[in-house]
Amino acid sequence: MSKALAHLSAARLSAALLLAFVVTAALSAWPGRLAPELPPVFWMPAGISLATLLLMGRLGVLLCFVGNLMVGWAHYRVAPDGNQAWLLPLLATLDTGQAWLAATQWRRRELKGHRPLLQRPRELIFFWGQVCALPSLMVLLPALLAMTTGGAARPPMEEIGLICLEYVTGNILGMLLIAPCLVLWRDRRRWSLHRRAERWWWPPQLLLVILIVTLVLHGTALVLLFPVLLATTIYYRLPGVTLSLLLIAVTLTLVTAHGGGPFDQDTVHLHFLHLHLFLFSVSLTLQYMAFGQEQLLEYQRELKHDVALRTRELRKANERLAEMATTDELTGVANRREWQRHSAEAMMLARRTDEPLSVLMLDLDHFKMINDTYGHLIGDLVLRAVCHACEGALRATDHFGRWGGEEFAVLLPNTAGLEAAQVAEKLRAAAAAAWVDHNERRVQVTISVGATTLQPDDTTLDDLIKRADDALYAAKRAGRNRVVIAPPPPGSGDD
Structure with a gap:
């Protein structure tokens, strides 16, 4: 990542990352303001924390702690006063530790493979499990203990499992949505979409129209999204998939918070658990397809390059044979x-x-x-x-x-x-x-x-x-x- 940052100053990047903490936290907590009993369906600051540590190195630890401390109130809703003044720094430390674990796994895999992570479909299994899921599960118990001992409202015992699941899935979804954005910026020279700029306008508009129709019709009309997402994956690869997933996650969460959409269950937790499962399935499937499409195109480019190289070599060999057949080897004149x-x-x-x-x-x-x-x-x-x-x-x-x-x-x-x-x-x-x-x-x-x-x-x-x-x-x-x-x-x- 250091080569990609050669043209950016540390101050500008730090300011941009802190702004990203604030914006993504507000976006993640927005549905909770519409329905106060709802936790964040996705917690994008978890992905920003991972990006901060990958981009900034050791300085990123302090920056990540400051960012998590800034957005802690919007997420945990714990007043930083009285006996609870220690809770926000503790929770910010836990969130920073989770990002540190994820970034450590990321870097170890890059050192082991001797190339950047997330360039092959098979690397997604490691990313989903070791980078996204494992750090969230390791921080779950300390975070739960800190919340319950810090004076936060204790939920009923039968809901603790769902709350823990929502906490873990929210952090994982945040990383699933933000980490590809970091990969896009890191590998921005690989995406040759500028040649298709004149045709860029219609897929997003079509996606928006179908999404709106889907949310109005509810229920099985949601399947209308899949052909558009499939076309976006094939045509725009990872950039189109990343934008589509962000759009779908935010829109479906807002519609569900207003009581609309296809996810209608008996309890609020089950309501959003089904939304989690849908976002997970769509994210994992589309990301795998996008990386598979990119690898296929890379193989095609390599094959074309090899064919062109072999063709040039064959042409040179034929020219050499023709020259040998028509030229006297000793003097260089015609035979x-x-x-x-x-x-x-x-x-x-x-x-x-x-x-x-x-x-x-x-x-x-x-x-x-x-x-x-x-x-x-x-x-x-x-x-x-x-x-x-x-x-x-x-x-x-x-x-x-x-x-x-x-x-x-x-x-x-x-x-x-x-x-x-x-x-x-x-x-x-x-x-x-x-x-x-x-x-x-x-x-x-x-x-x-x-x-x-x-x-x-x-x-x-x-x-x-x-x-x-x-x-x-x-x-x-x-x-x-x-x-x-x-x-x-x-x-x-x-x-």
């Missing part, structure tokens, strides 16, 4: 299969558009000597250096690929014979200028290039490759480190 595929498509396009197209075949001169003299590692570096130099000398539309070993192929779209010869000479000069440093020596290599241009009689890409390859070997026989243009086939009409 033979990819170069042939791309060049065949470019040749078909050149045929349809009647545009020139040229092919170059180039080979590194005396490359075996470099491998034998400097080793294959240096030979690989020389291959990469030559590829890098040649790619830098080509246009973006040209396609450079490794044909095999130290032999490479170049496709020159929209390039005629003379322009192809100029590009080939540019590549030869770029390769001759490339070098690799080895033991303070520059290792350099030259290339021989054969060039050819698409002719009308060429039926496949192999026709161009064969002529360019023949021109390449002619360059090697002529002394290497030169460019040779393949002559056009006989009868082509080209010079």
Whole structure:
């Protein structure tokens, strides 16, 4: 809770909590003013006391005692004068002790689980039993003894059991109604309700209308609440459930205090005991459903995240496989299969558009000597250096690929014979200028290039490759480190 309080000062929070003590005590004791014989159906200051200790730590003990002392008169109706002056501090101490026990159980569970409490449906059993019920039962006997020995009116023996039950259930209900509010504030970043703000207006209004109709019709009409509460739980999760429970608890208690509503029994205690049972059943059910819905949505978010992550990984793997299938691993240029595929498509396009197209075949001169003299590692570096130099000398539309070993192929779209010869000479000069440093020596290599241009009689890409390859070997026989243009086939009409 300390991280959540980083932006709030202790003075402001203390004032807010003391105000919450006063407001919730007045709200809890309101039905008792309408029917003086009625005890509070729910005692919300018990939940405020728990929130105070969780939020304020050690300072919360003093603040909780002061708050309970302030609201003690509205609840216990004992005059703080004469021989009874000690009773209100004692009862405030007992209420503070009850909140301390509940907060201790809360913190122990958080330390044991290494995460905040009330984020999973299974944690509600611990919250209902260990945090809400057990501290109230432990303080019950001391509070009863203090009330009876302090001069308070002693009820008949047959009503003591019901009074004790009302005391315990009132405190438990107060915690059940207030603790989720604390959880909402603590985990406020988890609730993405701002996206539904434009549709927020109709569920509360519909809930109010059905609630009013229910209280007017009495009896079995109360079941009309459950579909609305179910929809609120699914749509608004814990925030909607918490608001609905507060609204239902206050409204039904006020209507019952006026003698209306569906709970009509022989005695006043049974009258409100049935109201207690209804509020308990609705609160426990809706809270469990709300946390279950939130956990389900969290699982869905995690599943979507995992699916998206796996999809990205699969896409990257496919891209990597595609790259491996089309790229030469050593030099990083297109491999033979990819170069042939791309060049065949470019040749078909050149045929349809009647545009020139040229092919170059180039080979590194005396490359075996470099491998034998400097080793294959240096030979690989020389291959990469030559590829890098040649790619830098080509246009973006040209396609450079490794044909095999130290032999490479170049496709020159929209390039005629003379322009192809100029590009080939540019590549030869770029390769001759490339070098690799080895033991303070520059290792350099030259290339021989054969060039050819698409002719009308060429039926496949192999026709161009064969002529360019023949021109390449002619360059090697002529002394290497030169460019040779393949002559056009006989009868082509080209010079």
